[in-house]
Amino acid sequence: MKAFGKILGLGLLGLLLIIVALGFALTHLFDPNDYKDEIRQLARDKAHIELTLNGDIGWSLFPWLGLELHDASIATLNAPKAPFADLQMLGLSVRVLPLLRKEVQMSDVRVEGLNLTLTRDADGHGNWEDFGKPLPSDQTDASTTPGDSNAGKPETSGTEDGNERPVKLDIDSLTVNNARVQYSDAKSGQTLNAESIQLSTGAVHQGATIPLKASGFVSIGQPNLKVRSELAGDLRFDRQAKRYNLDDMRLSGEASGEPLGGKTLTYAAQGQVMVDLAKNVAEWTGLKISANQLRALGELSARDLHSTPQVSGGLSIAQFDLRTFLDGIGHPLPATADPAVFAKLEVVSRLQASPSSLSLDDLTIKLDDSTFSGRVAVEDFARQALRLNLKADTFDADRYLPAKSDEAKGAKAARQAEVKQEEDGAVAGAGTTPLPNAPSQVAWSNDKLLPVDRLRALDIQAELAFDALTLDKLPIKQAQLQAQGQGGMLTLQTLRGALYNGSFEARGNLDVRPAVPQLGINTKITRVPVEHFIKTQSPDKAPPVKGLLTLSSDLTATGNSQKALIDTLNGTANFTINDGVLVNANIEQQLCQAIATLNRKQLSGEPRGKDTPFQELHGSLVVRNGVASNPDLKVRIPGLTLNGNGDLDLRVLGMDYRVGVIVEGDQRAMPDPACQVNERYVGVELPLRCRGPLELGAKACRLDQDGLGQVAAKLAGNRIKDKLDEKLDEKLGDKVSPELKDALKGLFKR
Numbered sequence: 001m002k003a004f005g006k007i008l009g010l011g012l013l014g015l016l017l018i019i020v021a022l023g024f025a026l027t028h029l030f031d032p033n034d035y036k037d038e039i040r041q042l043a044r045d046k047a048h049i050e051l052t053l054n055g056d057i058g059w060s061l062f063p064w065l066g067l068e069l070h071d072a073s074i075a076t077l078n079a080p081k082a083p084f085a086d087l088q089m090l091g092l093s094v095r096v097l098p099l100l101r102k103e104v105q106m107s108d109v110r111v112e113g114l115n116l117t118l119t120r121d122a123d124g125h126g127n128w129e130d131f132g133k134p135l136p137s138d139q140t141d142a143s144t145t146p147g148d149s150n151a152g153k154p155e156t157s158g159t160e161d162g163n164e165r166p167v168k169l170d171i172d173s174l175t176v177n178n179a180r181v182q183y184s185d186a187k188s189g190q191t192l193n194a195e196s197i198q199l200s201t202g203a204v205h206q207g208a209t210i211p212l213k214a215s216g217f218v219s220i221g222q223p224n225l226k227v228r229s230e231l232a233g234d235l236r237f238d239r240q241a242k243r244y245n246l247d248d249m250r251l252s253g254e255a256s257g258e259p260l261g262g263k264t265l266t267y268a269a270q271g272q273v274m275v276d277l278a279k280n281v282a283e284w285t286g287l288k289i290s291a292n293q294l295r296a297l298g299e300l301s302a303r304d305l306h307s308t309p310q311v312s313g314g315l316s317i318a319q320f321d322l323r324t325f326l327d328g329i330g331h332p333l334p335a336t337a338d339p340a341v342f343a344k345l346e347v348v349s350r351l352q353a354s355p356s357s358l359s360l361d362d363l364t365i366k367l368d369d370s371t372f373s374g375r376v377a378v379e380d381f382a383r384q385a386l387r388l389n390l391k392a393d394t395f396d397a398d399r400y401l402p403a404k405s406d407e408a409k410g411a412k413a414a415r416q417a418e419v420k421q422e423e424d425g426a427v428a429g430a431g432t433t434p435l436p437n438a439p440s441q442v443a444w445s446n447d448k449l450l451p452v453d454r455l456r457a458l459d460i461q462a463e464l465a466f467d468a469l470t471l472d473k474l475p476i477k478q479a480q481l482q483a484q485g486q487g488g489m490l491t492l493q494t495l496r497g498a499l500y501n502g503s504f505e506a507r508g509n510l511d512v513r514p515a516v517p518q519l520g521i522n523t524k525i526t527r528v529p530v531e532h533f534i535k536t537q538s539p540d541k542a543p544p545v546k547g548l549l550t551l552s553s554d555l556t557a558t559g560n561s562q563k564a565l566i567d568t569l570n571g572t573a574n575f576t577i578n579d580g581v582l583v584n585a586n587i588e589q590q591l592c593q594a595i596a597t598l599n600r601k602q603l604s605g606e607p608r609g610k611d612t613p614f615q616e617l618h619g620s621l622v623v624r625n626g627v628a629s630n631p632d633l634k635v636r637i638p639g640l641t642l643n644g645n646g647d648l649d650l651r652v653l654g655m656d657y658r659v660g661v662i663v664e665g666d667q668r669a670m671p672d673p674a675c676q677v678n679e680r681y682v683g684v685e686l687p688l689r690c691r692g693p694l695e696l697g698a699k700a701c702r703l704d705q706d707g708l709g710q711v712a713a714k715l716a717g718n719r720i721k722d723k724l725d726e727k728l729d730e731k732l733g734d735k736v737s738p739e740l741k742d743a744l745k746g747l748f749k750r
Helices: 001-027 032-047 135-142 322-328 404-425 451-456 561-568 587-599 694-700 705-732 736-748
Strands: 049-053 056-061 064-076 083-097 103-112 115-120 169-184 191-201 210-218 225-238 243-257 266-275 282-291 292-301 308-318 345-354 356-365 370-380 385-397 459-471 473-487 489-499 500-511 518-530 546-556 570-582 612-624 629-635 640-649 654-663 687-691 701-703
Touching: 001 561, 032 049, 308 322, 308 736, 489 518, 546 561, 546 612, 629 654, 640 687, 654 694, 687 694, 694 701
Parallel strands: 103 169, 115 169, 385 459
Antiparallel strands: 049 064, 056 064, 064 083, 083 103, 083 115, 169 191, 191 210, 210 225, 225 243, 243 266, 266 282, 282 292, 292 308, 308 345, 345 356, 356 370, 370 385, 459 473, 473 489, 489 500, 500 518, 518 546, 546 570, 570 612, 612 629, 629 640, 640 654, 654 687, 687 701
């Protein structure tokens, strides 16, 4: 028995020596380079690829089945002379015995100088789609070969439906050096190149954690963009379950190029990534993203990966300077009225997204001193279908308006100088200074107001609410805005709110389909202090008129600048100002001067209060091409009634009015004798002329000397008539009836 064991041992040793000897003979006496043609033909017949072996083939047999290829390339059978991939060197080795157990145990796998060339032709067909496919003639031959019992039968996979045990993969490491991928699309003209690709892993065992590192440079042709990226993490996968995890994923790099305006974007991303192809889902948890100074946290999940992916999750962007960030990626914000805006932006939201849409729900935006909450969505990227439903605490819209151009600033300065010159000469008081000149400087800017091209393509529905909204320096409380637009027609359904204890509401539409935009607007203002609508040249100067304004208007205009809109302004308006004051304009004093002139006397008292209160001012306007005609101005002042007609030239913010004043004279307990109204003056209308910049208000009014002469002539005629009436009364006495006496007096009226 002992001898038998010894003999068996010697036999096994001899067998092992024979195997080693055969391996040595095969690897040293057999040269695979002599069989390159056979290997190429085998690749055509079995793998349906065109294999080119320009370099030597090195190999070993036992205990490792080793293979080393140099200067090799593969192509599709349809285009054998256009390599799909080529490489400088591929080195790998596999343990022989584990192969018998369907286990692939490999040593280090190295790939040097791999180049992949991917192309899509003008018909949208990619060269990779033909990889591994036989020529059409080969397919026909194979399908008609008799005796092929497997013809027409679906292939079974040993990993899923077949009964064979799945192949177990085991690699010590994988290294890819200096790889390159080139992609071009003849249909779109787009190109993409990935260069200097480096990949290295630790031991690759299914179900175990695999350390992974990768890096490379990517350049895109249209528009030109260059990206450098580095990726690291721990990879785990289960091929049977089709589940892949990349734990502790860290991605970083830089991007530059035309989309960034020549600037550089430094980015980084971290988190845990999971893809489950069996369940058709993916997750990114512990998400951390940075892009220059932007920092974000969140989590994302995706479903329906094989059809139309749907993404959901949450995102929180820490406070950052939006203006600086956009400037740093080559997209600077336009200059704004307040250059300090957009300095603080913070966003928190839940999100839903698909390839064609994006929705931000439960949204909170903190922008500078304002907080918005609600929902923002783009329902269709192609249609730019924007949906807004937001509520804000406070928002000063004036700060975010575009800054005025140098041209607009120059025009404003010229008009301010003109108004200042006329204001210096306009003295409220006796009214002896000359009538101010009509303004000539345009009051409006030629700056472009609307992004017409964007508005034409926009599909929008917006509902906005503000606890406090500042617009054109007007503090609006509980403001509400509803608007919609599609196909170039935008409709302001309502804009309303409380304003200085009054209210306002506006409706309108904007048609940007024509070459020149067309605007229509209806407004209603109820008991709002009028002084807040009147601009003065200096903030510390009082407005020319105060009071509670009630206004309704229906106006149209065309153009895309302030000047164009005013020049084409047409429509109607009605206005009333109650409980008002004409500031720094003592009309009563001026009228006393007129009465004293008619009485041929001099005023003895000092001028009284500098303002003129009134109970009501009302009238109507008919606007034609920027000039508003006001034929029925009426003002009720205690002791006075003013009737006026004239024009408001909105193009230069000027006025030209003729005003008739019916006065009762000095009604004080101790009246100025020169300002007392004789009975024969009762009902006489004294004329004023008001001309000059609208900002001057009543300070632009003077006695109309020509009209005053006509009044004096009329009064003189009335005096003669009164004397004749007295003579008739004396002569006729009671001799005639009252009717005949009145008829005789009437003769003198002709």
